Amino acid sequence: MPLENDKMEKIVSLAKRRGFIFPGSELYGGLANSWDYGPLGHALKQNIKAAWWKFFVQERDDMVPMDSAIIMNPRVWEASGHLQNFSDPLVECRACHRRFRADHLLEMRSAEPGYDKEAPIDFSKMVCPECGGRFTEQKNFNLMFKTFIGPAEDSASVVYLRPETAAGMFVNFKNIQQVTRRRLPFGIAQIGKNFRNEITPGNFIFRTREFEIGEFEYFIRASAWEATFEMWLGEIKHWWKDIMQVNMDNLVWHEIPDGKRAHYSKRTVDIEYQYPFGVKELHGIAYRTDFDLSRHEQMSGQDLHYTDSETGEKFIPHVIEPTFGIDRMLLVALLEAYHEEQAPTAKEGETETRVVMKFPRHLAPIQVAVLPLSKKEELAAAARPLAEELRKQFAVDYDETQSIGKRYRRQDEVGTPFCITVDFDSLNDKAVTVRERDSMQQTRMAIAEVGAYLREQFEN
Numbered sequence: 001m002p003l004e005n006d007k008m009e010k011i012v013s014l015a016k017r018r019g020f021i022f023p024g025s026e027l028y029g030g031l032a033n034s035w036d037y038g039p040l041g042h043a044l045k046q047n048i049k050a051a052w053w054k055f056f057v058q059e060r061d062d063m064v065p066m067d068s069a070i071i072m073n074p075r076v077w078e079a080s081g082h083l084q085n086f087s088d089p090l091v092e093c094r095a096c097h098r099r100f101r102a103d104h105l106l107e108m109r110s111a112e113p114g115y116d117k118e119a120p121i122d123f124s125k126m127v128c129p130e131c132g133g134r135f136t137e138q139k140n141f142n143l144m145f146k147t148f149i150g151p152a153e154d155s156a157s158v159v160y161l162r163p164e165t166a167a168g169m170f171v172n173f174k175n176i177q178q179v180t181r182r183r184l185p186f187g188i189a190q191i192g193k194n195f196r197n198e199i200t201p202g203n204f205i206f207r208t209r210e211f212e213i214g215e216f217e218y219f220i221r222a223s224a225w226e227a228t229f230e231m232w233l234g235e236i237k238h239w240w241k242d243i244m245q246v247n248m249d250n251l252v253w254h255e256i257p258d259g260k261r262a263h264y265s266k267r268t269v270d271i272e273y274q275y276p277f278g279v280k281e282l283h284g285i286a287y288r289t290d291f292d293l294s295r296h297e298q299m300s301g302q303d304l305h306y307t308d309s310e311t312g313e314k315f316i317p318h319v320i321e322p323t324f325g326i327d328r329m330l331l332v333a334l335l336e337a338y339h340e341e342q343a344p345t346a347k348e349g350e351t352e353t354r355v356v357m358k359f360p361r362h363l364a365p366i367q368v369a370v371l372p373l374s375k376k377e378e379l380a381a382a383a384r385p386l387a388e389e390l391r392k393q394f395a396v397d398y399d400e401t402q403s404i405g406k407r408y409r410r411q412d413e414v415g416t417p418f419c420i421t422v423d424f425d426s427l428n429d430k431a432v433t434v435r436e437r438d439s440m441q442q443t444r445m446a447i448a449e450v451g452a453y454l455r456e457q458f459e460n
């Protein structure tokens, strides 16, 4: 098995074993490609969202937040084009009735020797990868989840779960611009759940039917689009390099060529990542012109023009839209953090493999572990108050079971940046040992200084 596939399996297994991510509804045999975030996964996700929010919203004076409804008036999706166009080409196996995305089948086939990608697509000549059966004609399959509002299950009560958060920001543009009295340029941001009835989800949390997006619509004058696009590309690089701290060699900046972009977009860049299963999309940024607001103006019959309060100019703003999949960012955080290293054991000259998740400190689900050397009551009497004090500022785990070496390995495996050991000397010298995750260096320091030391470490 190639090493990289192996890495994916290791991540999935660690995620389950340590409570990052469980298969969804596992008690009932699961539900295809649904996943539940456990205690550590929840904490990691919260930390990623908080960092995203701080970087892209809180620290800027040109962004305002919102939180729009998941179920919207279906006319919103008519205006956005999702009802007409948000579909995947689908073929169904006549024998086993499994459905496949036509483009994914072609992708699989393109890996075969002698494949001619210019040749016309003829699915009747292809066979089902599962059973060898023949395919139906290609059909379009809308990816929006449909449901009904109220008790009547008729066409008048059909609604959809949102497939993106953007629409909520466009339909509230006028409200928000008026109440905040913002002048261009400014952005509206939100983080929220989205739903897409994907035909072939997969690769763990890479493609799921229910997922979270962090996204903003940045409203500008048409003349500013090129410079603004560059500004946001720069901010996105800053985000990956300094906040998420990924190896930038693992990112691919894919400029989408003419003819491959949505018809209204003048520039789109997909930010791709080298996953163990291939180079695939991580997130994107698109210049959407004035397409969205114009469509909503047409469909709603409401005036969505912006009037500049100083110059009096009246026009429909253009928009640049950076979109980030939260779950994909979390997958990348797991992949980047995963390390296997040789580390010394308690025995002289012996080493063992340690698995260590080298999360950036500010993303680590547990920041500090307080570990009394043994379960003895006098150690707990010193360790518990320290843990209580640290909990006011940090995510703290208190663990007193098993040997100290095993506990260090357990904390390494979930990426805890600092372990604090309280031993019998601590009772006399009022000092503890602080161990740093990556260097495994141990420092003895006064209990009274631990809080300030950790604050400083997490600021860096």
Ligand SMILES: [Zn+2]
Binding pocket: 093, 094, 095, 096, 097, 098, 128, 129, 130, 131, 132, 133
């Ligand atoms: Zn089949």
